[in-house]
Amino acid sequence: DQQVKQNSPSLSVQEGRISILNCDYTNSMFDYFLWYKKYPAEGPTFLISISSIKDKNEDGRFTVFLNKSAKHLSLHIVPSQPGDSAVYFCAAISFNKFYFGSGTKLNVKP
Amino acid sequence: GAGVSQSPSNKVTEKGKDVELRCDPISGHTALYWYRQRLGQGLEFLIYFQGNSAPDKSGLPSDRFSAERTGESVSTLTIQRTQQEDSAVYLCASSLRGYEQYFGPGTRLTVT
Numbered sequence: 001d002q003q004v005k006q007n008s009p010s011l012s013v014q015e016g017r018i019s020i021l022n023c024d025y026t027n028s029m030f031d032y033f034l035w036y037k038k039y040p041a042e043g044p045t046f047l048i049s050i051s052s053i054k055d056k057n058e059d060g061r062f063t064v065f066l067n068k069s070a071k072h073l074s075l076h077i078v079p080s081q082p083g084d085s086a087v088y089f090c091a092a093i094s095f096n097k098f099y100f101g102s103g104t105k106l107n108v109k110p
Numbered sequence: 111g112a113g114v115s116q117s118p119s120n121k122v123t124e125k126g127k128d129v130e131l132r133c134d135p136i137s138g139h140t141a142l143y144w145y146r147q148r149l150g151q152g153l154e155f156l157i158y159f160q161g162n163s164a165p166d167k168s169g170l171p172s173d174r175f176s177a178e179r180t181g182e183s184v185s186t187l188t189i190q191r192t193q194q195e196d197s198a199v200y201l202c203a204s205s206l207r208g209y210e211q212y213f214g215p216g217t218r219l220t221v222t
Contacts (some may be wrong), residue, residue, distance in 0.1 A: 009150075017153035032209050046212070057186075093209055098145075102150070
């Protein structure tokens with residue numbers, strides 16, 4: 001039973017445009033959400049996070065939005081750059097246990 | 111570098127053999143996690159160590175899987191009598207506080 005889902009396995013965006021990556025979850029007890037970025041042959045690296053008491057967190061080109069009523073999380077990257085091409089995982093935390101989505105592969109075309 | 115390291119980076123083993131995977135966390139990090147990522151799937155939680163507390167083993171898929179951690183240092187994940195479905199990338203992560211985890215590069219296990 002997958003509690004965190006990323007329904008788009010891939011996304012292709014033109015350089016300079018906005019990338020929107022989506023994530024849905026089922027457990028209302030999740031109290032913290034994170035996005036990780038993964039390049040091939042490397043471990044995931046932390047990108048940005050948001051507490052369940054907030055609905056938006058911004059860090060440079062990256063903004064995470066949380067819609068608790070819809071149990072939906074999104075990551076916006078603007079403007080997108082070719083170096084952003086990677087697999088993005090969303091994760092949710094409940095009682096120190098992390099639940100990850102299956103990832104979305106982002107391709108930013110120059 | 112002071113990041114999380116894992117060894118070996120790749121391991122090919124025959125079905126039925128035991129394997130041992132190693133994780134060296136960042137020095138001082140009290141929490142350590144093991145995950146498994148099968149091809150085309152997300153990260154699957156296996157086990158969580160926090161300081162000297164009893165580990166959370168709720169993610170271990172079977173009794174063939176076990177893990178140990180000595181204090182706040184090295185951890186080993188052991189898979190006994192490997193099966194083909196154990197083939198995956200095994201990732202280790204450590205953290206000091208809060209929720210930010212630092213991941214190692216993973217060990218790619220192939221069971222033939």
